[in-house]
Amino acid sequence: MSPRRILGKIALAFSVVIIVSPAILFFVWMVSLSIKPEVDNASYPPILIPDRLAWKNYAAVLTSNHFVTYFFNSLIVTGTATLFALAVGVPAGYGIARMRAHKSAIVILIARITPGLSYLIPLFLAFQWIGLLGTLWPQIIIHLVVTVPIVIWIMIGYFETTPMELEEAAIIDGATRWQVFRYVALPIARPGIAVAMILAVIFSWNNFVFGIVLASRETRTLPVAVYNMISFDQLSWGPLAAAALLVTFPVLLLTVFSQRQIVAGLTAGAVKGG
């Protein structure tokens, strides 16, 4: 190996460390904050690894503040909004791709550009008139603003790349449009559906702005619950960091295990709602 190549290798290794360390150090510090007793979190200079671990930070979060209720609220809102988006968005992506109605994607683009708060004002009033406030329904419905465009956008892109030959063959064999979709197009599109679902779940789970306006005390989702903890127990960092970690943990887990799908989906359209 020439000296120049060795130098290149060292430069590369150094660059990799520089690039990756902000992310790693942040999450390491987040974990550290969450397992340190109060004394260690308040010490200066800061301590990275404490002498004794304070698992009671996690116990405090899980037992208090309705954390379990909020977890299930998040699960219901994200789950319902994602499933519903898949139910309407996958066929729509198929229809748009097959009709080559690319101009309809403009609506998706507008949805992408619009700030989430702009939807909140009219929908908040609408929910108030219908009398839905106080239930989880307003949040489920408004999360569709996030999930439906993601699913349609990704599915249009996906169905455009799937081969038409099989579908044409099925039609010649006398299959109806619906049968072609159900038994030919849908099974091939499974990887695309996975991408759409993962991104919809993540961006719905992470959504905060809809919750702060629409959630009442019982209907908070996790991001809103965590935000409210900042305002009330500002002094104890341990439980706060533990709560933050618990909220984002499912998403980080999903990121690690489905990195390929996330990368594919984000580079295909990078549709994020809210």
Place this chain on the structure above:
Amino acid sequence: MCEQSIEADTGFKQKYWLRSYWPFVIPALVVVLGVIIFPWLFTIWMSLNEWKVGSPTVFVGLANYLRLPNDPRFIEATWHTIAYTFLSVLLPLVLGTFAAVVFHQKFPLRGFLRGLFIMPMMATPVAIALVWTMMFNPQLGVLNYLLSLVGLPAQLWVFHPGTVIPSLVMVETWQWTPLVMLIVLGGLAAIPAEPYESARIDGASFWQMFRYITLPLITPFLFIAAMIRMIDAVKSFDIIFAITQGGPGTASETINLYLYSVAFVYYDIGYGSAIALVFFVLIVVLAAILLYLRQRMHWSEAGANA
């Protein structure tokens, strides 16, 4: 061109063919009408009314819009938004391109490290913001400790009007550089190997290859990244709201945060709707400027080559 010839061949059949896909689209159309189109039309209507929760609604025409130029808080928020957006596009673009070039090389554990690198953008923004708030703490925060290690004076970060926007941009950059990296990485993957091989034979340095081969070829991807980044940065809400709520004072109040206060703290729905519309127009204008720049660069490149 190809599509047209197919259409000409089977004109009648094609029409029947296309129409029969409508049932697939209709459910989504209903949802989009309900949660995207209806709110938009309703927002336009509300913006023409004096509409406050608890008092009768009066049609006032464009009065809400005329209030905007005379609202110092809105003007100030607009400047904050522009400064915040400019920095939050520029920094991730530069760092993300650098990261993409690095991740384009082969090295051990690349997939795993890329996974770690994209975690900030997938993590729940509010949870992230919470930890950053602790790190920004002037007395106990780890950031001031890190500064002291390299001999720099302690900062007030988000607790001082002069440093709050750069501090928030730092969080935004940390969070969204990965997205730029992924987009540019897609661009790098599409570049053929030949130009590099001949450049290497001619003895070009790494920097020269980047400047004269890579950069021109990834420019379209940089524009896409800049566009997406701009749209997200303008609308940025979670991070700013959770860390500073627009403070100290109104030093980090962007249009989006001001919109929240007007609509859901003061319940001035009509005025809030007008802000929402102007805000949307601002985003579209910024996107148009980026497209225009892209076009201009395209032309000047073509001119230089000819």
